[in-house]
Amino acid sequence: MEALRRGRRSSSAVVVYVIILMSLQVFLVTVAAEAYLADDSGMAWATAVASIVLFACAAAFLKYLRP
Amino acid sequence: MIDEPVDPPIWKRDFPYQAAAEEEVTRREFARYLVLGTGALAAGNFGLAVWTQLRSINRGQPRAIVAAADVPIGGTYLFRYPGDDDPAVLLKVSESSVVAFSQKCTHLGCVVYFESDADRWHCPCHEGNFEALTGEVISGPPTRPLGRIDVEIRDDGMIWALGREAV
Numbered sequence: 001m002e003a004l005r006r007g008r009r010s011s012s013a014v015v016v017y018v019i020i021l022m023s024l025q026v027f028l029v030t031v032a033a034e035a036y037l038a039d040d041s042g043m044a045w046a047t048a049v050a051s052i053v054l055f056a057c058a059a060a061f062l063k064y065l066r067p
Numbered sequence: 068m069i070d071e072p073v074d075p076p077i078w079k080r081d082f083p084y085q086a087a088a089e090e091e092v093t094r095r096e097f098a099r100y101l102v103l104g105t106g107a108l109a110a111g112n113f114g115l116a117v118w119t120q121l122r123s124i125n126r127g128q129p130r131a132i133v134a135a136a137d138v139p140i141g142g143t144y145l146f147r148y149p150g151d152d153d154p155a156v157l158l159k160v161s162e163s164s165v166v167a168f169s170q171k172c173t174h175l176g177c178v179v180y181f182e183s184d185a186d187r188w189h190c191p192c193h194e195g196n197f198e199a200l201t202g203e204v205i206s207g208p209p210t211r212p213l214g215r216i217d218v219e220i221r222d223d224g225m226i227w228a229l230g231r232e233a234v
Contacts (some may be wrong), residue, residue, distance in 0.1 A: 026106040037176030044116040051112035
């Protein structure tokens with residue numbers, strides 16, 4: 001029973017982390033859109049790299065969830 | 068009196084589940100959809116970066132813009148360069164000198180216009196100001212100068228755009 005409760009708590013924590021990462025992704029999309037409007041390719045690439053790193057982090061969190 | 072065993076309802080026979088297990092699956096599925104969502108956003112960001120890069124690669128081909136005599140000294144002329152979706156503006160400084168810039172503010176892409184009384188390019192969206200001849204930032208939120216377009220007045224009396232300078 002205790003293990004089940006601990007498992008639920010950890011899976012909830014993972015969901016919260018992923019939600020935070022997704023919020024950051026949405027912010028990065030706005031930054032990328034601004035870079036596109038301003039023809040700032042340097043900023044656009046930096047945003048893309050950061051976004052991919054965040055996606056990798058979010059994907060890594062999945063392994064902490066029980067299948 | 069002895070309670071007889073009650074058959075489970077049909078829906079429970081057809082869709083057997085355990086409440087705790089279902090909650091775990093739902094949570095995991097939810098997390099997976101979120102991760103897929105972040106993946107989609109990352110793909111969108113990457114696409115935007117590629118699109119931005121492709122736009123900056125096109126520097127334009129030399130072409131005549133307007134007859135120099137049709138633009139008064141201190142006057143401006145709007146045109147499209149290098150593509151039809153790229154607003155640009157030239158300023159005739161003297162009989163033999165013109166400068167041209169992309170009309171998109173380097174802050175958020177609003178259209179800048181020339182303020183002759185202040186001798187500067189002005190972006191009305193966020194009060195950005197650029198130097199008239201060089202396009203360098205004078206004040207406001209922009210951090211980069213206006214995109215410069217090489218122009219010259221040729222012997223045929225036409226103002227030619229030669230290409231957009233690398234940012």
